[in-house]
Amino acid sequence: MKITMYGAEICPDCVKSKKSLLALKHIELEYKNIIGDTATLKEFLAYRDNDTIFQEIKDSGRIGIPFFILENGEKTFDIGEFVDLPTENEDLESYASSCSIDNKGQC
Known part of the structure; x- marks a missing residue:
């Protein structure tokens, strides 16, 4: 299965x-x-500005990443609904404050 993922390392x-x-x-x-x-950012913003899946995200002041597009064109923010992801216990707290204005890590 091919998946396109828009995201950021922060x-x-x-x-x-x-x-x-x-x-x-x-x-x-x-x-x-x-x-x-900037080309990739513009590509992402075209989805964010025009796709109804982003309305709740925008209303709550979030960015909307990670954002996934499946090979059949279906779009989601929760890839776990479509793929069984491996579980891991890695602590990613150090990244959380980089992701959002409110330091809660909700992108």
Whole structure:
């Protein structure tokens, strides 16, 4: 299964999701770092500005990452609904304050 993921290395949920997806042999992950270059950021913002899936995210002041697009075009913020992710006990607290204005780590 091919999955496109929009995220950022300063987002704890993105770091965890990317690591988990890369560990799965049956997943072909295309990772797009939204803070890596302006072209990728514009691509992500086009989804964020125009797709209704983002309305609740925008209303709550969040960014909307990690954001996933499945090979069939379905979009989600929770890849765990579609893929059995490996469990891990890694502490990602150190990343949490980098992700959000309120320091709660909710992107």
